[in-house]
Amino acid sequence: MTESCVIIGLGQIGMGYDFDIDDESAVYTHARAISLHSGFTLAGAVDVSPLQRSRFEQRYAAPAFDLVETALGELQPGVVVIATSSESHHSVLTRVLRCCRPKLILCEKPLAYALEEAREMVTMCEQAGVSLFVNYIRRTDPGVVEIKRRLDSGEISAPFKINAWYSKGMLNNGSHFLNLLELWLGEVQATRTIQAGRLWDDHDPEPDVQIQFERGDAVFRAAWEECYSHYSIEMLSRSGRLRYDKGGELIEWQGVYADPNFDGYRILAEQAQTIPNGMGIYQWHVYEQLHRHLARAETTLCTGRQALKTLEAINLIINQR
Template identity: 40%
Template structure:
């Protein structure tokens, strides 16, 4: 697919600009350069410095005018990696181009559920697939974790968890809501316990009980100004998942018979590691989208329509805070 990147900030290009794309794919630029299924045809950014950086690494033209760039390159696949409040207008510009088959948008698609719904509807009317870049969802480790949590030969009778997050519930906490939805089913409700605004007045950071279809998880906010802290701990009737440092370290502990006290069950001291592959996160996003578009229906992807319920609930929580 002919790919075009809109927005060349940290996730677009910055995080691993100096790294070899064969080693690190933390950004859209490196991921496209590394993946054989995509041909980079152009980029757009308002910053001259970033445009020059993009061209120096990719040897591909970067444009100061978005519509000009799109019409001159005729991409099939466009990535939107700009601030959330710009997504809607950029999407409308992209949809003027009839060659586009799919769009990957940074999370969240919108802060507003009505606007997000409108974006989904516009893409459907134009026969364009709209995906969301919740990158942890696409990692192979997420599929392994789901099988650990819900093994086919066991009935899960109990599941409860804790998630630590920072830098806003919508901005960053939504990463973990999306991930938990992929494991535990749809988010059904949120019960706020204590409201905070450590990071921004525009994004609430509550300590709250999140009820998913298959279990409850307490979300607790920490202060991004102190340090970044993202982790999930899930306890089930079959064992315990430890998802540390945003998913860079993942362990599973199964339940075993207590070797000292007969009749008791404990967690195994053996912490089984699950490979995260987080250094190539954006590569796996592109890889799954490529296979999905190629009609592999067994591939799980995050399409924008599947996030509308989450956006609606989070917006309601923000209004009521």
């Protein structure tokens, strides 16, 4: 049995990123992921743009509506995807819950810009008995899951020291990597601003900040998105060095070996081990884990509560600037 899905918002993550890519080994959007996953059916979509609705209907042979209420009333989906602008997430989720009670809602990140709105969203879904997840895509990537296994088993051993590079704002892109480190290292315990930084797009802060997690410390530094994108994590542990580079498209591990030239010294392996990842089809992996959740299996998806903790940590950082 498949679950019917409705996407609200047909922008880049909703439909755009892979629209003009014929190769189905690239799965970057909700529309393509749903259409390719055997556990889901793409029932329809909602967007204010007639052009986007027309493009969706031609590509995916499913109806597109201009109103949330019309789409949900007619289609009654089991899964609703909120892929609208971040400032509209609260209002869209409110409209969804007034219309229907889907089994789950998948919301784009961040959950909201306003912390109180995010809290209300989590509470509304809990009271309605609707599972809420937030689309922090990296948490479902096989390479990330493998790193978590190694950390939890002690194969990558504590303590940990991390350098992380982000750009395009702490709320938008920085939150991806803060949330990822929460998955690996536990909740944020404390933060300390190193440099206040600027505002990306006049509203999203880009501070350099030290963050203490339950199992290690990280320094986040902001790069310059207008010059080039750079998203990277380097983690040192007693057992070696982890390199999470190119936003997760390259993951390497260097173990520790006895130095062949100097007795008593230990060095990192010259040849790094590549940890396979699935970033080429990252959105498909999200839906694979949503399918597992519906089957009551364990997942690494980001729940609404977990996304709220990420947002609370970011607000703490912003208020310290």
